Amino acid sequence: QKEVEQNSGPLSVPEGAIASLNCTYSDRGSQSFFWYRQYSGKSPELIMFIYSNGDKEDGRFTAQLNKASQYVSLLIRDSQPSDSATYLCAVPSGTSYGKLTFGQGTILTVHP
């Protein structure tokens, strides 16, 4: 089992819809979780992080964490074509924010 797994893509949604991106992790001791967005040919850009069970909202983005199920998700409301990118889930090792272990990424396409 991979340490961090993301739902297989690519994911295609119409403009204005909700895009749902999922990630599971194997280390039950993981404390924090990050979502990065990566446009083609560009570097990863941090868009959300979450530490506590439940939901965290930031504009059109909502991160959801369920530690019992070892599951974290990212919802993008009112999806826009500019949201088309690869979304990477990342989990740091330990509690000291050392190395990040990334999932393979989910490619999202928002079509007009």
Add this chain to the structure above:
Amino acid sequence: DTGVSQDPRHKITKRGQNVTFRCDPISEHNRLYWYRQTLGQGPEFLTYFQNEAQLEKSRLLSDRFSAERPKGSFSTLEIQRTEQGDSAMYLCASSPSNQPQHFGDGTRLSIL
């Protein structure tokens, strides 16, 4: 805040040659990380520094790879005797302790 800077942006070299990449972190970020990313995959951790100390190195990293951060500011990543499999995007990230990482634009390495 000028962001994480990496140089060069692209490097093309022949198999067997040595290459060196440079990363300048965001000022006052004491942590600096190196990752490698191949097409269709998430970034893979290589090594990281806290100030000038190299705190962790991936077990997957061969002896041909070496990284330094001599004065706790910029870092260099050297690959000796390059191989075809070294072709990838090499990403540098920096952060304050216990804070999320921010990535540079990367150095794309192509081995002929």
